[in-house]
Amino acid sequence: MAANDSAETNGGTGGPAAGRRKAARYIVPVAVAGVAAATIGLVPALASTGDPDLPEITAQQLIEKIAASDTQQLSGTVKISTDLGIPSLGGLAGTFARGGGSGASDKGDSTADPQTKLTELASGTHTLRVAADGPDKQRVSILENAAEYSLIHNGGQVWAYDSGTNQVYHASEAGDSSSKRSPAPEGVPTTPKALAEQVLKAAGPTTSVTVDGTAQVAGRDAYKLLIKPKQSGSTIGSVTVAVDAKNGVPLKFTLLPSSGGKAVVDAGFTQVDFAKPAASSFTFTPPKGAEVTEADDAKAQHKADGADGLGMFPGAEGLGGGEQGAKDTKVIGEGWNAIAEISTPGAAALPSKESGDVPAEAQQFLDSLGDKVSGKFGSGTVFKTRLVNALMTDNGKVYVGAVTPDTLVKAANDAA
Template sequence: MAPNDSAETGSGTKGTAAGRRKAARYIVPVAVAGVAAATIGLVPALASTGDPELPKITAQELIERIAASDTERLSGTVRISTDLGIPALGGLADAFVQGGGAGGGGASADPQERMTELASGTHTLRVAADGPDKQRLSILDNASEYSLIRNGDEVWAYDSGSDQAYHATADESARDSGEKPVHPAPEGAPATPKELAEQLLEAAGPTTSVTVDGTARVAGRDAYKLVVKPKQSGSTIGSATVAVDAENGVPLKFTLLASAGGKPVVDAGFTKVDFAKPDASLFTFTPPKGTEVTEADDAKAQHEQGKGSDKDLGKGLGKGLDGLFPGAEGLGAEDGSVKVIGEGWNAIAEIGAPGGAALPSKGSEKGSDEMPAEAQQFLDSLGDKVTGTFGSGTVFKTRLVNALLTDDGKVYVGAVTKDALVQAANNAS
């Protein structure tokens, strides 16, 4: 058995810019939750069969082995189960996926729409990669398959159920200028198991414990188990475990547990994996005759049109948290009025409403700034009403991230308890 050797991350990972690490540490819990909600790339699943005897290794050595891994070729089957505890919205979620979002625009094959399916339930994926420019991910359904394929500058997505396709191209000028090339998955989401693990470890700070906790067999391969968890109490996150291939350092499995217990929030890993060069045909795609093809620019225009009056609010909620955690774009105040209360796993982001505007209040009169009673009732059903010296508001809960939305337009969000959010709002008032 491998030793239970601990490596604390107070000194940080050498070579990482101090400013970047400081920003990441501010919101470690949300970073982990963002990774969990966006586990849509070549992320791993379940398949443990016994605990192999492996040479002893320290946590620091295992982290270095992950960072040094240069494996870029693989193929296999992935199983991912996600339970964020988000209230079911009946057919509303399906309408967003099939209808292209709130505005009703967009293609059903658009990755920005379809990848949200992996935020809940259990899914089986087939994945393949041959270097940084060739990747394929397929979500398997009972009667259909959704595939996302990247081959150089070309990205195709195809939904066999609706016979719709999505196409994007990265032009050479963008690549020559150093801009990011087109990515096969929504930006902010990890594209490989290695990226997922590295984001998690990079965000770790002095409030984090990192240990090697035994070994495992994943997809028929020997692996070490790296466990990352908070030293602080009060976080909604219990631990994150990464099963790391003992031979090549590739993360094979990722499991995220809530501090409240229960089944994993995210349990994702390979059930089969092969590190040989995948067949080149996996990365080629030609739309079948009769397929409805949507170009990326057209899909973007449809999304923008669908946002309607919410566009400015979305932009306003966009800049305050940029760079703090994956997928943070779209979650901050336009004027930068965001600050972090506390640190580490108990960090809470306080976000001011754009322009200092308060939220609409309950009411139904047309032409007023009041929220219709029906809308207020729906909003209340998704959260808990709370009061304090700050006034009143609603706490919206998942198994990981909770958010307090005050009636005067402020937001307090973090992977902490409801009481911690209320206390933070009271202290800030």
């Protein structure tokens, strides 16, 4: 059985503040789901069937084992269950991603667009098939009741196909085809290792890291790495990563909330094979009659429509982007309690359906998440999930982080 040795990480992987700054662009309630989806990623998980007797290992050694893993070929089946405490996103994800558009038939919109489709992983249970052959070839397929969605990266080409609507999304990479671009949108991990590394980036003096025994996942022996915030005020209670004892590949990821109850995210392999996948796994030809949307055309249309996920919110279009986004954003606190404070351009207040700024469907979703609050900062609305919360004040400030609503209100009061 593995030793329960602890280790303090030194924050050398980037630190929590850097991660929070990157996430700061998600400053409105619709993006809370996006942050959660990025946290979830497309990574694997599943049931343990025993506790194998393995050589003892320290937490530091196990972290080093993950970092040193050079496994680049695998295929398998993944099950992801997510309970963020929000209504099922379903087709609503497309509404948010399109800035309130009413369907995929609008010019530039496609149900195969990864920015739209992958947001649906932020709720419910999904079964995926995954395959990877080095940095140039990856495939992720989401299996649905009567359809399948596939995202394929092969060299300089990225294809996505929604069999339910017979729609295709295509992007070409300029320059060197050996770039390590992932087929998923930026910030969405597509391998177990990527998900574990994302969590470990938040580790530092505010984090407890221990080895919490062993498990068997998808028929393979694994160590369990337990990561817990030392601070109070975080919505994250603990993260457990089951790490393949032989090759260091994370096999299972479970995130429990500090509020108790079932896991917010439980994701892992039900079956995995580390042999080289068939080359045909990464080839794709648009089916006859399929509607093909080119990425450049879609981006141009989205920009014209203001459909960047924030376009439905007046004055929010440029938040978190480029130099202006950096200037309008600062980080309060540290570690797991880090909060991004964003100033909206022109101190724009929270939009509402009464002003005609928010589509009715989106407003219904926002109302289901929000609670009115007040304090030294004035008044505002806290939009809640079990993982990421956001406070939007009526004077145009936004506070967002994986912290409790009370922690957000205190940060706003302290900044007033």
